[in-house]
Amino acid sequence: MVVYFSPLVLFAISLVILETCKLEAKTSKFNRQQLHPYYTPYIDTTVCRTMPGLTRAQINLCYRQPNATLVALQGLNEAVNECQYQFQGHRWNCSSLKTRGQNPYISSILQRGYKETAFAHAITSAGVAIAVAKGCSSGLLTNCGCDPKPYKMRKPRSMSNALSDTKWKWGGCSHNIHYGVKFSKLFLDSREKAEDMQSNVNLHNNQVGRMAVSNNMQIKCKCHGISGSCELKTCWRAVPDFRAVGKVLKDKFSSAILVDQKNLGKKAMRKFNKINQKNKKGKPKHKPWSHRKNKHKRDLSYDLLYYEKSPSFCEKDQALDIQGTVGRFCNRTTSTSADSCSNLCCGRGYNLIKRRIVERCKCKFIWCCEVKCEVCSSEEWMSVCK
Numbered sequence: 459m460v461v462y463f464s465p466l467v468l469f470a471i472s473l474v475i476l477e478t479c480k481l482e483a484k485t486s487k488f489n490r491q492q493l494h495p496y497y498t499p500y501i502d503t504t505v506c507r508t509m510p511g512l513t514r515a516q517i518n519l520c521y522r523q524p525n526a527t528l529v530a531l532q533g534l535n536e537a538v539n540e541c542q543y544q545f546q547g548h549r550w551n552c553s554s555l556k557t558r559g560q561n562p563y564i565s566s567i568l569q570r571g572y573k574e575t576a577f578a579h580a581i582t583s584a585g586v587a588i589a590v591a592k593g594c595s596s597g598l599l600t601n602c603g604c605d606p607k608p609y610k611m612r613k614p615r616s617m618s619n620a621l622s623d624t625k626w627k628w629g630g631c632s633h634n635i636h637y638g639v640k641f642s643k644l645f646l647d648s649r650e651k652a653e654d655m656q657s658n659v660n661l662h663n664n665q666v667g668r669m670a671v672s673n674n675m676q677i678k679c680k681c682h683g684i685s686g687s688c689e690l691k692t693c694w695r696a697v698p699d700f701r702a703v704g705k706v707l708k709d710k711f712s713s714a715i716l717v718d719q720k721n722l723g724k725k726a727m728r729k730f731n732k733i734n735q736k737n738k739k740g741k742p743k744h745k746p747w748s749h750r751k752n753k754h755k756r757d758l759s760y761d762l763l764y765y766e767k768s769p770s771f772c773e774k775d776q777a778l779d780i781q782g783t784v785g786r787f788c789n790r791t792t793s794t795s796a797d798s799c800s801n802l803c804c805g806r807g808y809n810l811i812k813r814r815i816v817e818r819c820k821c822k823f824i825w826c827c828e829v830k831c832e833v834c835s836s837e838e839w840m841s842v843c844k
């Protein structure tokens with residue numbers, strides 16, 4: 459049987475179909491939003507699938523908050539760059555954290571208990587906190603904005619007495635360090651599931667990194683007034699420069715504390731676990747491994763901890779991701795710094811190689827407006843580890 463519809467009927471039917479589709483779209487969107495508070499359609503989540511070395515918990519977080527995760531990954535990258543800056547010229551110079559897919563956690567150094575491992579955990583955790591705190595304030599992320607917390611109207615220490623009669627108030631957009639710290643915990647602490655010493659030490663060092671940020675927040679101000687007269691200042695809280703955080707953590711690296719397995723009897727471990735679980739805020743409520751009654755024992759809550767003596771980093775060791783120092787440039791005119799030939803070459807000595815340096819020189823300004831230079835070449839003897 460052939461049914462014939464007039465065009466008008468067809469139009470009416472298609473309208474009905476269209477409406478039902480719309481309705482369905484609405485309800486399903488509504489349901490999904492109920493299921494996942496962070497559900498956002500049309501966001502590129504490719505990175506959640508392609509980034510190597512993410513744990514299950516990290517992948518789930520990535521799908522819920524892809525933008526914040528992207529910002530966090532950027533933070534990891536900046537952390538590795540800062541690590542390379544702080545350790546340039548050292549036998550271990552952090553280059554092994556520059557991994558395929560840019561996830562430093564792939565490096566086998568991160569799976570150990572060295573001082574270097576402690577530093578890497580701290581700086582990556584700080585990097586994520588900084589990047590997300592800034593990301594919130596820049597409006598990149600929808601789950602967070604400027605730090606809404608009102609701070610006490612205390613005059614910033616950085617304001618000199620000469621400016622004491624300047625009126626100022628909190629204003630502008632403070633970096634959201636609370637959210638940055640929170641996300642850093644969600645993203646990185648979630649890796650440390652095992653309740654063993656390694657996880658506990660990693661969690662501790664992550665926390666030290668975040669505190670290096672939150673305890674060094676800066677106050678930045680902007681002047682207002684007729685032609686920059688600065689009659690009124692508005693001030694906001696900003697995360698410290700990464701360079702400053704890197705320096706703080708590098709100092710902590712130098713004085714890092716070797717925790718003995720013996721120090722970590724079952725009782726101490728249980729106590730430490732409790733502390734880390736309770737410790738949801740920036741500062742630890744309890745001080746891990748400090749015995750407040752005994753004043754001679756050191757408070758370790760701000761120290762980097764490690765439990766494994768570092769290798770020399772002199773020889774190549776593929777399994778440990780150590781490249782060795784053969785072929786590294788060293789400084790033969792000093793004996794004290796890390797990059798001195800005696801330290802960097804591990805007693806193997808060095809070769810001298812001649813390097814030609816070509817540069818622009820004797821530049822002259824010619825009126826108007828040109829700069830003319832000559833090309834000078836010179837030779838330099840470089841020392842290279844055997």
Ligand SMILES: *[C@@H]1O[C@H](CO)[C@@H](O)[C@H](O)[C@H]1NC(C)=O
Pocket residue numbers: 498501525598599600601
């Ligand atoms: C993620 O970033 C994209 C591009 O910047 C933006 O369009 C989107 O609204 C953001 N979504 C969330 C949940 O932040």
Ligand SMILES: *[C@@H]1O[C@H](CO)[C@@H](O)[C@H](O)[C@H]1NC(C)=O
Pocket residue numbers: 546547549551552553781782783784786
């Ligand atoms: C860091 O060390 C590696 C291997 O030891 C070396 O190949 C690389 O050139 C070094 N990087 C810098 C910036 O010195």
Ligand SMILES: *[C@@H]1O[C@H](CO)[C@@H](O)[C@H](O)[C@H]1NC(C)=O
Pocket residue numbers: 789790791792795
């Ligand atoms: C070697 O070290 C000395 C002393 O620290 C420094 O003055 C010099 O610039 C260094 N040389 C190189 C090539 O880095």
